[in-house]
Amino acid sequence: MHSWIDGQPATAINLQNRGLAYGDGLFETIAVRAGRPSLLDGHLARLALGCQRLMIDVDLALVRDEIQRFASQLGDGVAKLVLTRGDSQRGYAPVAGVAPRRVLQCSPLPGYPVEHAEHGVRLFPCQTRLAEQPLLAGLKHLNRLEQVLARAEWQDGEHAEGLMRDGQGRVVEGVYSNLFLVRSGVLLTADLSRCGVAGVMRGALLEHAQRLGMPVQVRDIAFDELQQADEVFVCNSVYGVWPVRAIAALNWSPGPLTRKLQAVARTLLDT
Template identity: 50%
Template sequence: MLINGLPGDSISASDRGLAYGDGIYRTLEARHGTPLLWPWQWQRLAADCAALRLPCPDEALLLREIASVAANLERAVVKIVLTRGTGQRGYAMPSECSPTRIVSASAWGGYPPERAQQGIVARWCDTRLAIQPCLAGIKHLNRLENVLARSEWTDPAIAEGLMLDMDGTVVEGTMSNLFIVQNGVLITPPLDRCGVSGAMRACVIDTAANLGLSVREARLSPDEVLAADEVFVCNSLAGIWPLRQLAARQWQPGALTRRLQQLV
């Protein structure tokens, strides 16, 4: 683990990331020290920094640190955490800050391959996502809604839970973004009011567009998800998981989902 470029495993108790969740993070896969999906990961990290007025680290510096922490791991999970650093009490952003940058890596644990091959069972979550456009899309350090939602079940047969916003529209999974296919059109919920804009989501959208496929954002009701021809969730570590069952609805992995799985 590197903290501001130096080996370490602790930060100040007055760090604003700890005190207020004042920061962002990205989680990604690296192979032999090279991060996957990096163009999309970097794009999202830089956008999140700009949205929170958080100084963004140099891209080349981050790549060197990722290579360093993952050097001895053939396949690794890398986490980048950026906070506003230490500060005095109070919510107001300090006029000047010294950000804390944490880059760590752990051995790849993986997921059961049948989740991608055969599809997953998902459930609806009771925990709702608050509507807050100022934070929409940002992978910030306040993820308690996701923690509560993921803690709603312990059944290992259920791989993911889908979350609604306060208006009852479907937004995302607890750890993933959601896509449906309806009449050949790829549809994903907009993330302008809540939710996390994942790097894999961006990759899927760009890949589909490059294939000439019709892609659009639209607010989706639970009934529209259940009526879809295909449904899948995705994130940077899991890739694409087709939904096999949600409530009483069952699917077989569809042709468009399979095509995207081969390309991203």
């Protein structure tokens, strides 16, 4: 099994697809274990928000069913859903009555080194900045050129992730993850109302932290605040939580709150 298009096995897509021409669509990357798509409700909720913002009319019950059937055949791996506005002729204007396209692709679960989770990772301080666009902020839309350029900034094996900031230099996220700081027992993560991706694991951890009575702040984070952080970690919906041990000359050790949320993430991905 390699890919489905609109619920059927397929290996080719129409060259007039608006996702290919304009990045006109959304995607979700979903960990699959024992045939079960992890955090599916969170992925579908973000997809629904994206479809509402982009005015793409899609049957979310159908999407859920296709993901579950695809995952059951995959077993273990990663399922990537790409949802585009559909096929159309040349021109930016959406064409009325065109059905969206649903593309599902699979890949093996990434074999990340165990050390990333146990001892932490080093982040590369990317120079590529995230542009502000509130209408698209938080969405997992198909326009990922900022992340492509940021990831091209390092080629060594020393850095497992990159740190991305906005045009004002505020800390936002990783290239393919969300970033959290812990300072004096308070869990901090960036406000994503101007730019960035509202990760599904990020949302789940915020919910669980509040349920556990942890003080939480979602706000702008200045780069200088990294120096005062007691703990730093990154997360996404495939690997869970990685402690951050270094960014440039700054260093940390995995802390108790990071370990607690790392255990929460592991449970979320395995159940």
